[in-house]
Amino acid sequence: MDILGGFDVHRKQITFDYVQTDSGEVHRGKIRPADRESLREWLDEFTERFSGKQIAIAVEATTGWRYVVEEIKRAGIEPHLAEPAETKSLQGRKKRAKTDRLDAGHLRDLMVIDRLPESWIPPDHIQEIRTLMRLRHSLIEERTTHKQRIHAQLFHNGYPWQSNLDSIEGRAHLEDMELPGAARKVVDLSLAMIEHINEELEPVEKELRAYARSQAGCKALMMSHYGVGELTSVALLSELGDTRRFSSSKKAVRYAGMDITVHSSDDKRAAGKLSRQGPPVLRWAAFEVAKRAWRKNSPDHEYYLRNKERIGANRAALSIARKLLRRAHHTLRELGEEAISEPELTGSGA
Numbered sequence: 001m002d003i004l005g006g007f008d009v010h011r012k013q014i015t016f017d018y019v020q021t022d023s024g025e026v027h028r029g030k031i032r033p034a035d036r037e038s039l040r041e042w043l044d045e046f047t048e049r050f051s052g053k054q055i056a057i058a059v060e061a062t063t064g065w066r067y068v069v070e071e072i073k074r075a076g077i078e079p080h081l082a083e084p085a086e087t088k089s090l091q092g093r094k095k096r097a098k099t100d101r102l103d104a105g106h107l108r109d110l111m112v113i114d115r116l117p118e119s120w121i122p123p124d125h126i127q128e129i130r131t132l133m134r135l136r137h138s139l140i141e142e143r144t145t146h147k148q149r150i151h152a153q154l155f156h157n158g159y160p161w162q163s164n165l166d167s168i169e170g171r172a173h174l175e176d177m178e179l180p181g182a183a184r185k186v187v188d189l190s191l192a193m194i195e196h197i198n199e200e201l202e203p204v205e206k207e208l209r210a211y212a213r214s215q216a217g218c219k220a221l222m223m224s225h226y227g228v229g230e231l232t233s234v235a236l237l238s239e240l241g242d243t244r245r246f247s248s249s250k251k252a253v254r255y256a257g258m259d260i261t262v263h264s265s266d267d268k269r270a271a272g273k274l275s276r277q278g279p280p281v282l283r284w285a286a287f288e289v290a291k292r293a294w295r296k297n298s299p300d301h302e303y304y305l306r307n308k309e310r311i312g313a314n315r316a317a318l319s320i321a322r323k324l325l326r327r328a329h330h331t332l333r334e335l336g337e338e339a340i341s342e343p344e345l346t347g348s349g350a
Helices: 036-049 065-074 084-089 100-112 124-156 168-176 181-214 216-224 230-240 249-256 280-294 301-311 313-340
Strands: 003-009 014-020 025-031 055-060 078-082 263-265 268-270
Touching: 003 065, 003 100, 014 055, 014 100, 025 036, 025 100, 036 065, 055 065, 055 100, 065 078, 078 100, 084 100, 124 181, 124 230, 124 280, 168 181, 181 216, 181 230, 216 230, 216 313, 230 249, 230 280, 230 313, 249 280, 249 313, 280 301, 280 313, 301 313
Parallel strands: 003 055, 055 078
Antiparallel strands: 003 014, 014 025, 263 268
């Protein structure tokens, strides 16, 4: 490469730092405002100035990376997406100044020495369905928050746990309860929000299910692994993506944040915990599928029962979730490019 550089992206500005490898000359500066139009204008001038040069630019995989990578590609420059946690760890533990300029320079330095920890840049259709899947996950969490708020008000006013808040019977029972004015407002507003979220979820889930039924990777996951359904297959596919980038299935588990951390020194060893350094949607999908191992027709049923007796139900399910991620890794890897191909049918139809 003739030019290697890094972009540190923020809402108000993009800080750049690049080096001409033949002369060693370094250039730094800022692009303001940090929007598509300004970036496109800067990149056009940049590529015109260095016409005919091979250029590569790194961007951290944080909020805002998508349009930046799209514009870098449009300009004919090779984009590199840096994994944030590992990129930061390569700066070392020593406390030092942190500025946008230093962060951009760090990305450039990693590019120069070929040590940039890279994230996968998904094709557009994977990025789109990943965004929808994460939206669904956020809406579900928001709905759960409203349900918890209702349960808190009921308990605070001496009522027992109320199940099936979404059902007609559950709502009728809530309406019959004698609650103070403020508590009643909390319950009614929370119920209204739950109903609104349910309405918004319906078309989103319809589109996700249609994608699962028509996309090769999702279909392979559903056919090959017990308990994987339409929504969980989309979550696994969209977050794992092209598993050929993982040298082993263990790295897929680590990417999901379901690996057990270890901290030991001499003869001291701290109890391990989940790292949780990965996509929450991926962990949700793996655990959701793993919980179905309690069913007798699950191939992991006996394994689940043995581990449940020894370490409890949740940890047993976590163990199976890690197995599932390894299996999903191999399934998608064997499919190759087809695993991340565009679906045969698009849209929210059948």
